[in-house]
Amino acid sequence: METVFRVIFVYAFVWACLRTLGKRELSQLAPFELVMLLLIPQFFSRALTRQDYSMTNSVVAATTLFSIVFLTSIASFRFAGFRHFMQANPTVLVRQGQFLPPGLRRERITADEIVSAMHKAGIERIEDVAWAILEPDGKIAIIRAGGADVHNVEADRGTGARQ
Amino acid sequence: MASPNPSPPRAPSIEPKIELTRKQRIGIPILLAVPILALFGLFGETRGQAHTTSGSIDVEVSYPARFRYRQVQSLHVSVRNLSTTVADTMRVSFDTAYISRFSSVRFDPAAKSAYTVDLTDVKPSESRLVSVELWGQDYGSHRGTVVARHGTDSAIVHLSTFVFP
The missing domain is CATH 3.30.240.20 (bsu07140 like domains)
Structure with a gap:
């Protein structure tokens, strides 16, 4: 159960950080941005797994992430307000x-x-x-x-x- | 040369109606079900309780009913002397078929022989605790028993533990 909340938290946290940084960081691969993208998984991997390396935990974490992404895409498509909140404007x-x-x-x-x-x-x-x-x-x-x-x-x- | 438009071209408004393919209609409920079931604790760790009394022995067992592969859980057996005399030796035996499904098994107090712990000089109404640390090595359902003996009395408790892969 905790894994689900942890994935949701990390998703929201990373989204908030990237949203704060701005659009250019989304698809940049300049050296400092590459370093950032490489380090983020390192920071969060242990917090997500909590030494629980079971297949069950991995499946729960992955399906939670896929579900969040799917639900976010549905909400973004359906509601313009949510889309503008989640995505940066051009x-x-x-x-x-x-x-x-x-x-x-x-x-x-x-x-x-x-x-x-x-x-x-x-x-x-x-x-x-x-x-x-x-x-x-x-x-x-x-x-x-x-x-x-x-x-x-x-x-x-x-x-x-x-x- | 330059466009006279004051702003860049904008996307037309299209009714935001959600449509899913057949595969998505099958797969997405399954995808969503896993975290929802996880939130309800289906894939989490749960403990079971069992209690039995036989003659002069009262046994209460708290065991891991479900836990995950390569995680550590403990099994607690509380044995109480219901007789009015001191029990020289109360023997607590764990089913080999059950215990052997786990690795790094540690007994407290230490086991004298294979999966058997002897509790000595147990006073009347006194409870003693036997703790076993289990490391989930084999996944699947594991069943076994804990038997507490004192003289001719023996109390048997059945255990069932499922280790998630």
Whole structure:
């Protein structure tokens, strides 16, 4: 029984931490973010199992996690208010070829990262970008100016332009 | 070149009606059932109590009814001398078939021979406690008995322990 509560607590705690950190941490693999993602399971694994390495405990923990994820997805789909509470809203980073500093600062996204995302979308100049949006999943979507092309850039920023 | 729209394109509103596939309709209730049953203690540790009296012996046993693989639980046997005389030796024997299903078995007081503990000089109305520490090595259902003897009297208590995998 305790395992169920522990999984729920850890799920809520990690969700709250990631929600606090912001969208960029969701899909970043910059060194410090990679370290964070590697360490989190280390911290919680023992708290979850409590030296109980039985298959029963593992099944209870896994099904609890799957159930939470399923119920959360159902509630997010069904109720817009819950969806907005659980997920971050998109942040506009570039509008009609112009960087929007408030959004960039809030999300800690550098101009280099936007340019890198543009390059991955096959766009050379910022003037050719209608919208650059940091989506709730942490990826930057680039919408080309004057056209319908939309590029969802995988959030592996920092591997291109920074070199 | 630049779009005249003041805000990025938004998603249309679609009625949020939940639809599940046939596999999901079967699998999801099963998925949800496990933690719900766990909350009701189905997969947790429970203890059983058993009590019996025979002639001059009163035996009360508290044993693990359910526990998990590689977890430690204790079995307590309380033996009371109901006679009016001092019992030189009261012998408490544990079923080999039962005890052998566990590992790291430790008796307190220590067993003199295989799974048998002798309690000496038990005064009238005095209770003595025998504790056994069990480590769940084999999963499944384990059944056995605890027998307390004094002279010609013997009290038998049946035990049943399920070890979750």
